[in-house]
């Protein structure tokens with residue numbers, strides 16, 4: 112098998128691992144391990160590969176599980192480092208995401224991941240981005256060594272708790288995964304400059320969104336993760352889950368929205384609305400769901416709301432909230448178009464605000480100049496909105 116063939120296999124082997132700002136679609140796979148990745152400042156190309164897709168483990172969802180009859184291959188650390196640095200110097204990639212199957216054991220595979228990064232740092236003097244996966248069962252010594260060469264370390268928890276993990280893997284222990292995350296966090300507290308992420312497979316173990324949301328919250332509180340990734344389960348043929356239905360992408364989207372509400376809007380889990388199955392509502396985003404279920408808090412007068420209250424309004428984010436505050440320092444906001452100029456999304460926010468005492472329940476009403484709000488309008492609007500959800 113030549114190197115290009117190997118990279119084709121090992122690049123595709125890493126496709127379910129998330130990095131950057133989230134979902135990688137089919138269109139984002141360029142070739143041979145090169146992925147286009149969204150970041151907070153745009154897009155870049157990442158070399159995202161496994162060192163080996165050979166694995167002794169049997170995780171029920173995984174394309175690389177031992178029982179599958181697929182082409183297997185491995186690239187040695189020296190060769191992988193050389194391949195990456197060539198791509199980097201040709202400006203085809205801007206960073207490296209490195210993971211591996213477990214062969215013959217976690218210790219040997221972690222040795223190879225760390226060696227690859229050490230060669231890049233020491234022999235090639237590479238100073239750029241390396242995101243390294245910490246494999247299940249890795250020792251604390253391996254985590255420490257990885258932290259000296261990587262910018263980001265991640266351990267995929269996959270599921271919210273030990274009970275759900277038992278449904279997916281006989282060999283992974285939840286305590287090991289959580290312990291590894293705790294150890295990375297301790298290294299960071301000691302001043303080692305690395306970031307830390309994790310990933311959930313959404314829907315593989317019949318967990319609810321509520322389970323994942325509370326796990327995400329607890330992880331954020333305990334370890335201040337740079338990111339939590341959510342990957343909607345996709346069945347892989349020739350695995351125990353091959354006949355399980357794929358998870359709708361909207362679940363993944365809603366979980367990302369919740370994570371943003373936690374990180375940037377100050378939301379807490381008790382503010383979220385779940386259906387009877389414990390899932391987030393699919394037909395409205397989580398912030399709108401909160402507003403619809405709390406009609407007593409709305410409409411909010413845009414000229415009086417403090418920053419945190421502005422963030423409770425659908426269609427207003429941290430940037431537009433700051434711009435609204437700045438605009439109010441100059442004078443009262445009296446027209447919906449002023450809000451539009453802040454970047455707020457008018458069609459989302461209008462049903463939930465008054466602007467200088469006037470209520471514009473829709474873009475149509477805004478065009479006609481809105482209506483003076485009365486207590487009756489307020490209550491009627493609130494009741495209507497609550498009714499939408501309970502219908």
Ligand code: SF4
Pocket residue numbers: 166167168169170173174175176177211212213247
């Ligand atoms: S240990 Fe990793 S690569 Fe191996 S089967 Fe499990 S998820 Fe797949």
